[in-house]
Each structure stands twice: as structure tokens, then as C-alpha cells.
Amino acid sequence: xxxxxxxxxxxxxxxxxxxxxxxxxxxxxxxxxxxxxxxxxxxxxxxxxxxxxxxxxxxxxxxxxxxxxxxxxxxxxxxxxxxxxxxxxxxxxxxxxxxxxxxxxxxxxxxxxxxxxxxxxxxxxxxxxxxxxxxxxxxxxxxxxxxxxxxxxxxxxxxxxxxxxxxxxxxxxxxxxxxxxxxxxxxxxxxxxxxxxxxxxxxxxxxxxxxxxxxxxxxxxxxxxxxxxxxxxxxxxxxxxxxxxxxxxxxxxxxxxxxxxxxxxxxxxxxxxxxxxxxxxxxxxxxxxx
Amino acid sequence: xxxxxxxxxxxxxxxxxxxxxxxxxxxxxxxxxxxxxxxxxxxxxxxxxxxxxxxxxxxxxxxxxxxxxxxxxxxxxxxxxxxxxxxxxxxxxxxxxxxxxxxxxxxxxxxxxxxxxxxxxxxxxxxxxxxxxxxxxxxxxxxxxxxxxxxxxxxxxxxxxxxxxxxxxxxxxxxxxxxxxxxxxxxxxxxxxxxxxxxxxxxxxxxxxxxxxxxxxxxxxxxxxxxxxxxxxxxxxxxxxxxxxxxxxxxxxxxxxxxxxxxxxxxxxxxxxxxxxxxxxxxxxxxxxx
Numbered sequence: 001x002x003x004x005x006x007x008x009x010x011x012x013x014x015x016x017x018x019x020x021x022x023x024x025x026x027x028x029x030x031x032x033x034x035x036x037x038x039x040x041x042x043x044x045x046x047x048x049x050x051x052x053x054x055x056x057x058x059x060x061x062x063x064x065x066x067x068x069x070x071x072x073x074x075x076x077x078x079x080x081x082x083x084x085x086x087x088x089x090x091x092x093x094x095x096x097x098x099x100x101x102x103x104x105x106x107x108x109x110x111x112x113x114x115x116x117x118x119x120x121x122x123x124x125x126x127x128x129x130x131x132x133x134x135x136x137x138x139x140x141x142x143x144x145x146x147x148x149x150x151x152x153x154x155x156x157x158x159x160x161x162x163x164x165x166x167x168x169x170x171x172x173x174x175x176x177x178x179x180x181x182x183x184x185x186x187x188x189x190x191x192x193x194x195x196x197x198x199x200x201x202x203x204x205x206x207x208x209x210x211x212x213x214x215x216x217x218x219x220x221x222x223x224x225x226x227x228x229x230x231x232x233x234x235x236x237x238x239x240x241x242x243x244x245x246x247x248x249x250x251x252x253x254x255x256x257x258x259x260x261x262x263x264x265x266x267x268x269x270x271x272x273x274x275x276x277x278x279x280x281x282x283x284x285x286x287x288x289x290x
Numbered sequence: 291x292x293x294x295x296x297x298x299x300x301x302x303x304x305x306x307x308x309x310x311x312x313x314x315x316x317x318x319x320x321x322x323x324x325x326x327x328x329x330x331x332x333x334x335x336x337x338x339x340x341x342x343x344x345x346x347x348x349x350x351x352x353x354x355x356x357x358x359x360x361x362x363x364x365x366x367x368x369x370x371x372x373x374x375x376x377x378x379x380x381x382x383x384x385x386x387x388x389x390x391x392x393x394x395x396x397x398x399x400x401x402x403x404x405x406x407x408x409x410x411x412x413x414x415x416x417x418x419x420x421x422x423x424x425x426x427x428x429x430x431x432x433x434x435x436x437x438x439x440x441x442x443x444x445x446x447x448x449x450x451x452x453x454x455x456x457x458x459x460x461x462x463x464x465x466x467x468x469x470x471x472x473x474x475x476x477x478x479x480x481x482x483x484x485x486x487x488x489x490x491x492x493x494x495x496x497x498x499x500x501x502x503x504x505x506x507x508x509x510x511x512x513x514x515x516x517x518x519x520x521x522x523x524x525x526x527x528x529x530x531x532x533x534x535x536x537x538x539x540x541x542x543x544x545x546x547x548x549x550x551x552x553x554x555x556x557x558x559x560x561x562x563x564x565x566x567x568x569x570x571x572x573x574x575x576x577x578x579x580x
Contacts, residue, residue: 096563163557186553189566207557261551263476267453267497273386276479280570 001242004271006252007278009245010195018201020286021112022054023065023101027285028092030113030201038081042072055102065102073108082108083199084143090116091159094285096205106156107143110200115283117157118206119167120251121185122258123175123213124234131234131262133255134219136174137227138248149247151254152219152229153177154206163187163207175229176220177213185211188261191253191279203283208254210261234264253279291532294561296542297568299535300485308491310576311402312344313355313391317575318382320403320491328371332362345392355392363398372398373489374433380406381449384575386495396446397433400490405573407447408496409457410541411475412548413465413503414524421524421552423545424509426464427517428538439537441544442509442519443467444496453477453497465519466510467503475501478551481543481569493573498544500551524554543569 019036021029031039031053040048045068047054059065066089076082084107091100092114109116123134134152138145155170157163164187171182186209193204219229232240238259241252257279259265265275309326311319321329321343330338335358337344349355356379366372374397381390382404399406413424424442428435445460447453454477461472476499483494509519522530528549531542547569549555555565 096557097560187550187556188553189550190563205563210553260477260479263478263500266477267386270387273480273495276570277572280566282567282572 002271003238003241003256003265003269003275004278006241006245006247006249006256007275009249009252010197013194013196013201015284018113019048020052021114022052023092024055026094026101027287028094028101028112028114029203031111032200035081035111035200038076038079039072042068042075044068045072062100062102066104069102069104073105076108076111082111086143088156088158090114090156100159103159110197110202113201113203115203115205117163118204118250119155119157119163119170120151120206120208120254121153121167121171122188122208122210122254123152123177123219124210125213125215125217125231127212129235132231133234133237133258134175134213135230135232135237135247136219136221137230139225139227142225145248147227149230150226150251154251154254157207164209167207167209173223174219174221174226176222177211177217181213181217182211185209189257191250191257192281192283193250193253194281194283195249204250205283206250206254208257210258234259238264292561293528293531293546293555293559293565294568295535296531296537296539296546297565299539299542300487303484303486303491305574308403309338310342311404312342313382314345316384316391317577318384318391318402318404319493321401322490325371325401325490328366328369329362332358332365334358335362352390352392356394359392359394363395366398366401372401376433378446379449380404380446390449393449400487400492403491403493405493405495407453408494408540409445409447409453409460410441410496410498410544411443411457411461412478412498412500412544413442413467413509414500415503415505415507415521417502419525422521423524423527423548424465424503425520425522425527425537426509426511427520429515429517432515435538437517439520440516440541444541444544447497454499457497457499463513464509464511464516466512467501467507471503471507472501475499479547481540481547482571482573483540483543484571484573485539494540495573496540496544498547500548524549528554 018030020027021031036048036053039046086106088106089103090106092102136150138150140146153170153174168182171177188210195202308320310317311321326338326343329336376396378396379393380396382392426440428440430436443460443464458472461467478498478500485492
């Protein structure tokens, strides 16, 4: 089986079936028509027309927009439309590092199809075909993808931390990696996501790091979100990515990127080019007509 | 200065100013109108209309198309339109590994805007900020980019060899790297090119490899195409990529990809995202209307 099976687990979204979500003249997301219909019930917050959903132009500051969004999301949450509420605020913008146009609850990002940022760590021991990769089994209580396989460390990218700072924090919380070891992690690029999930559109940009761990290191979860850890030989990891869907969708992509960067998947792989192209699909924010 | 200076050395091509080049119903390149006008003088080989250049549909085999192309290119060469003739045949197709629709002289690839494949080697010693990267100064006699800085090893991807086999051959010819060392090179992904150069459109896909060389190794060019080699500390390499245009355009991109994969350019770099996106721009072959 081809590694491409991991890319095919979700349909490529048909963006023509969504309405662009516009804030201050910037296209920052995509909303399903049925979500747009309920947003239309908050006319002070959203202007819903046949071809777009716009945050009300009277909301001229990020604070005013964030407050209006929070009121609407409280209602949608009460209606059961925002599963897995996290009490984590994410910035909404077109590109990482830009001043947020507003902030909103992380769990509602797919409802609005806004770009969500994250960090991931590929933690491994050994080199070449002797390499083994640490993976985590997600706790059965996780709201997203319970029991699936995950990286040893990863998480959403909150406001106020750099990706490297966030990674250090997650290394501690998720796997008990001491700061002096975690600080050796190296940034190695990013992947993008654009998939239609049950709840809406998942649009993502995730910063990836590699860390060669000491052979003696054993991860120890601190936050109760992990059921256990496993150290998988790289050849077995490749077999499992080719033959089954045990890993979270985005994590499978991060691992394929890792396998490509480390030479385990090379030009002799028939799908080398589509595998590489599929890791960083452009996020097609449109120019907004006046 | 930003590393993005390297991406801005050539204008992004305006593809609407080219005619699509169509072979057997496949869009495989782009031709300037003035080139199309001279191709129209070979009506047995090319059908030139207002919106496209098509290889004549009576040429039903790759052999027939390759022979017709060779006749036309011999004329264009005599007219001085194909600088740097190399006597190397390149396959023409939409994706690497597909059966070639025809083969044609490498030096004419930009005239037809067809996809040209290549291999590159990042040869380095040391790790972390102690790392140094081997680079080559191109011989003043090279037809393309004489005297500019290049990788220690790189070259076009000919028919009949895999990228890994081609790399071994180039490692010997260009830098005298013994096969037992060169065989340790690891594939690490690819970059794409899409730029308007003087002679036409350069469309490329290059397979990249990394090789940690022994500290004692000294490159020795075998084919006379290199004026000399230099071992550059990674911090100096970064300074030179930010501040000057000493490297060939595509090589600057390969080095930026290397610096990103090895953590020297990270998310704290303001242009991290456009730098990564610019390394693998999609090649926008169009669907051909019937």
C-alpha cells in the first residue's frame, strides 16, 4: 500500500460549498451554509449574504470583534454545536505572526474554517535503519481522536508564546522531557492541513521540530492526556503508515515529512512527488472583492 | 536583509504571456509567442494556433516526435537560438518517471518551458553551529552561470538513471567523492523552479540529497567544470545568502531548504512561511480542453 492512503482519509474539501468568512476586508476562513444560517441570528456580529459571511463592519477593534464572537460561540456551545470546548483562545489572521483580527475559542476554529497553528515534535533515538521513533497513545478521554496514535509531543499554538517556547512547555506537560534536553529540538519546517472534518473545515499550519532523545530517556505524561508511549522501529512505523490508519491524520503527515527528510522515503518511492506536494498544500485565501 | 532576496532575483513569470505547449493532449510546457512564430515554419512538426503550440497529431510515437523535435532544434541552433548546446537528451513529460512523450536536447528545455529534472548534493562537515558546507566555484567556461557559486555536486537528471544512481555518477565526476562515501548520501526531498530566464521559462524539479563528509575529505573535480572548492561555516553561508547573489538561483533555494531542514532558519525568522512555500511552488500544468 502507498503512504498516500494517509492523505486520502479525508475528502479534499469542495470550497465552493462554503461561504468565505471575511473580517475587516481579509478572507480568513470558510463557513458552511448551515452555520452561516445560525450566524445570521446575530446581526450585530455577522452580516450574512448569499456569497459571504462578514464580521459586522461596526466592530472596528479586535476587542469588539472578539467579544462579539465570544457571545455567539456561547450560544452555539449551548446549542451543542461546539464539541470539545477547551477554553483556549486562538488568534484569527491570514498568516502566522500577523496581528490577530480577533481571538476565538480553539474548538470553534473548524466551524469558521480559520487557520489554526500548532507545534509537533518528532522524538527519536538512533540513526539510519536502527532509528526508533517515540509515539503516544492518546487518552480515551480526549475530545479529538481518543485512543489514536500521536507524536510524543504536540499541541495547539496559543497566543503569547513563540513556537519554540510552546514546544518547551508541551515537552514538559506531555512527556516530561527536561528543559535541557527539549532545548536541543531543532525546527525543521512545517506542514499545512486543509480537510473537511465532521464539524467543518480544518485549516492548519503546524511547525515541526526534531529531537534526538537519549537512549535512556523514558517519557512520562504529566497532564493525563496520554494513555501510554511506544518506541517503534522506523521500518515498523513505515509498515504501519502504509497499511493502517492508527495515527491521527495530521500526525501521519508529520511522520511522512520526517521519513522524507531523513531519507527513509526517497525518489525510488513511486509516489515521492505527490507525497511531498501533499504535505504543504497552499491555503487558498481569496482576494476579497471590494 | 531577508533570505527572500534569493527568490526575488527573477520575476515570477506571467504565464498568460506564453502559449501552452501540448503533446498528445498533455500540457507539458510554455512557449513564448516569438518562439511559436518560428515553430510555425515547421508545419509537419508543430501546429501553432492563437492559443497553443501542439506537436503535430500525425506524430503518434515518441520516436517520431523526438525526431521531428531534433530537426527543428537543429535549425534553431543554427539560427543561434539555443545557447549552450549540450548533446544531452531530456525526457518530456508531466511528472517524473512517466514514460516520456518525447526526448529533446537539454539546452532547449527553457525555449519550450518543459519540466527539467536535476539532482543536488548538500555536502557538509560537522553539526550545529560548527557545521561547514562545501561549495564549488563554477568554471569560467560553463555556458550557464560561469564563475557563480554552486553546490559541491549537482547536475541534470538524464534518461536511464535513477536520481540516486545519477548522484553517485555526479559525485565522482564533479568532486571525486569515492562511491563508498557517496553511497551514504540521503534523499531529503525536492524543490521546484518556475522562473522567467533570458532564454525562456525555466521549469524544474530537483531531487536533493544530504551527505555528511569526513572532515579529512577534500573534493577534486574530474571534469574541468569547477574552478575550485570552498568550505564555508554555516553562519557565513547564511550571511552571504542574506546579503549577496553569489550563488546560482536554484542553488540558493536548495541551500535555504537545507538551512530550514537543519534548524538554522526557524519559526523566529520573519519570512519562515513564505520561504518554505517558495521552495515548492506548484507547476501549473493546465488541463487541456478537447
